[in-house]
Amino acid sequence: MxxxxxxxxxxxxxxxxxxxxxxxxxxxxxxxxxxxxxxxxxxxxxxxxxxxxxxxxxxxxxxxxxxxxxxxxxxxxxxxxxxxxxxxxxxxxxxxxxxxxxxxxxxxxxxxxxxxxxxxKAGKVDPPAEVTIEAQEIQKAMRLGDMFSEEIIMGIDDSREVFYINSKGDSGNMAVSYNSGDDEITFIENERAHGVFSHSYLYEMTKMIPGNEEISLKLGEEYPAKIEFNFADDDGEIAYGLAPRIVE
CATH class of the missing domain: 3.10.150.10 (DNA Polymerase III, subunit A, domain 2)
Structure with missing residues (x-):
């Protein structure tokens, strides 16, 4: 028992x-x-x-x-x-x-x-780039990006130390970026990263996280995205992995 x-x-x-x-x-x-x-x-x-x-x-x-x-x-x-x-x-x-x-x-x-x-057991994946960012920033991007496309583009421009989220559709585009000096974000590993991901999966993964909590977001080139956060006074941990879409 x-x-x-x-x-x-x-x-x-x-x-x-x-x-x-x-x-x-x-x-x-x-x-x-x-x-x-x-x-x-x-x-x-x-x-x-x-x-x-x-x-x-x-x-x-x-x-x-x-x-x-x-x-x-x-x-x-x-x-x-x-x-x-x-x-x-x-x-x-x-x-x-x-x-x-x-x-x-x-x-x-x-x-x-x-x-x-x-x-x-999906296996252990450790993308090279990592930022911590407030959950509400990701959640807002998911809500707005859904107006344009079912695909969300996320990445890091390592030369400018910028994290970006884009959504490109037939009727228009959405783009938001965060610089290393912005309060909402901290760059842990500033490495080049870029990937196209499913909006619906990202929305489901992030919707339950309290907006004022920080999440760890790991990315790479041709890597899955990895989202991690703690809860229950740090006695609990959730980690999500999301495979990138293949863009022809």
Whole structure:
């Protein structure tokens, strides 16, 4: 038996961040942290979640991997106050998950590994360029860029130390750039980078991040984009990966 007790708001945010890309995933109840690592069905987007013991009221893990319907759990948790406490227990032998919240108990079936929708463990990618930027800046660019194209261009002009986001469509274009001296951005690794990415994926990845939080954005040439941020008082970490589009 493995499981945990945690604040509904905290676990909802963690699982919704995963559910932005996938709805059924392998969950590893490690000795000291809960881990999720998966890619979406189209092998375009990847998500990794790590929640340390400090994020939970109580935690019991031994390395067991359980395949869960994250979307179903998110839907149930959304019916309760974010300040409530949720307890999840997984009985691997019986292939059952017990969810207890505010006097309600739900018994859910685990997912057979062959039925998990999405790939497994996208692999480690480390693009050479990196900036930290306020989430609200990326979110605003996603909202405005959607008016012109389903493609978002992101990159770094290393000679001028400028990070840019563009959206080019048949009816017009959008462009925004940030210089190294701007308050909204910090250049960690000023390397040349350029890529074309799916707007819809970027929107789903970034929409749940509080606007005033900083995210790490890593890019390169012919590299996936990598978005990382912490939450739950730094006891939780989310990392997204997004493959670039091939431009002919």
């Amino acid at each position: 493995v499981g945990f007790s945690a604040n509904v708001g905290k676990i909802s945010r963690a699982f919704k961040s995963v559910n932005a890309l996938v709805d059924t995933v392998p969950v590893v109840f490690g000795n000291e942290s809960l881990e999720i690592d998966s890619v979406d069905e189209l092998n375009i987007g990847a998500v990794s979640l790590s929640l340390n013991e400090g994020a939970f009221h109580s935690y019991d893990g031994n390395g067991t991997e359980v395949h869960l319907d994250i979307e179903q759990i998110c839907q149930l948790l959304s019916k309760f106050d974010r300040g409530s406490q949720a307890t999840i227990k997984c009985d691997v032998d019986k292939s059952l998950v017990s969810l207890l919240v505010s006097g309600y108990e739900f018994e859910l079936a685990t997912i057979h590994p062959d039925s998990v929708r999405g790939g497994r």
